[in-house]
Amino acid sequence: MTPAVIPVSLPPDASAAERSLLGKALSAWEVALPVRFEQTSAVLARLEIRFARVGEGDPRRTSGLTAADCDLRESPPSVERAVVSLRRANLDVLDRPVALSDEELLGTALHELGHALGFQGHVAHGRSVMVRNTEAVRRMGRGVLAGEALRAPSVQALYRVPSGAIVGRIALASGPARRLVDLAEVASVRGWPGPWVRVGDRGGRIFWRSPRGGEAALQLLDWSAARRDPQGLVLLPNPSAWSALQGEPPG
Numbered sequence: 001m002t003p004a005v006i007p008v009s010l011p012p013d014a015s016a017a018e019r020s021l022l023g024k025a026l027s028a029w030e031v032a033l034p035v036r037f038e039q040t041s042a043v044l045a046r047l048e049i050r051f052a053r054v055g056e057g058d059p060r061r062t063s064g065l066t067a068a069d070c071d072l073r074e075s076p077p078s079v080e081r082a083v084v085s086l087r088r089a090n091l092d093v094l095d096r097p098v099a100l101s102d103e104e105l106l107g108t109a110l111h112e113l114g115h116a117l118g119f120q121g122h123v124a125h126g127r128s129v130m131v132r133n134t135e136a137v138r139r140m141g142r143g144v145l146a147g148e149a150l151r152a153p154s155v156q157a158l159y160r161v162p163s164g165a166i167v168g169r170i171a172l173a174s175g176p177a178r179r180l181v182d183l184a185e186v187a188s189v190r191g192w193p194g195p196w197v198r199v200g201d202r203g204g205r206i207f208w209r210s211p212r213g214g215e216a217a218l219q220l221l222d223w224s225a226a227r228r229d230p231q232g233l234v235l236l237p238n239p240s241a242w243s244a245l246q247g248e249p250p251g
C-alpha cells in the first residue's frame with residue numbers, strides 16, 4: 001500500500017531532546033501504519049503537535065489531549081486537521097508540577113498520535129498503546145524507547161477498513177434529527193462550510209464553520225450510551241448554533 005503522506009509540525013519550543021522523542025513516536029507509527037510524516041510549519045501541517053498551554057485541560061488527570069476534525073464534505077471523509085497537545089508536567093496531589101519522564105512523554109505522544117490518526121476510542125484489554133491506563137502507556141513508551149515495535153493492533157485494524165466504510169448506524173430520535181436538518185439548512189443558506197465531525201470515545205460534535213472562526217455546533221453527549229438506547233442521544237446546540245436555529249442573524 002502506498003503510504004499516505006501527512007504534513008506534521010513539531011512544537012516550535014521543543015528542546016533537542018523533546019524533538020528526538022517526538023521523532024521516535026512518529027517513526028514508530030510509520031512502521032505500524034501505511035503513513036509517512038513530512039515536517040512542515042504549523043500553518044501547513046495537517047497534524048500539529050504542540051505543548052499544552054498553562055490551564056489547558058486537567059493537569060492532574062491527563063498528559064495529552066487530541067482534537068481531530070473529520071471533513072464530511074469529502075468522499076470518503078478524511079481527517080482534515082488534528083492537533084495534539086502534550087503536557088510537559090503533571091500536577092501531584094499537592095498541585096506541584098512533576099515533569100514527565102522520557103518514557104512518559106513518549107508513551108503519551110504515541111497514544112495521542114493514535115487518536116490523531118483516527119482512532120477515537122480506547123481499547124479495554126490487551127497490550128496496546130490505545131488503552132486508557134497511563135501506567136500501561138508509560139510502559140509502551142519505555143518499550144519503544146528501547147527499540148521495541150509499537151503495539152497498536154486496533155489502529156492497524158482500523159487502517160485495513162476502507163475509508164468511508166459504514167461500520168454502524170444509530171437512528172436519531174425525531175427531535176435531534178430535526179435539529180440537525182434545520183442547522184444544516186441554515187448553514188447552507190448562510191454559506192457556512194461543513195459539516196465536520198469531531199468524536200471522542202464518549203462525546204463528540206458536528207459543526208459548521210461560521211464567519212470569524214466560530215463554530216455552530218451540535219454537541220453529542222455520550223454517543224456510546226446511545227448505541228444501547230438511540231432515543232437517549234442528545235444533540236445540544238452551542239450558543240451560535242442555538243441563535244442560528246432561532247433565526248437570529250449571525251453575530
Ligand SMILES: [Zn+2]
Pocket residue numbers: 111115121122132
Ligand atoms: Zn486517549
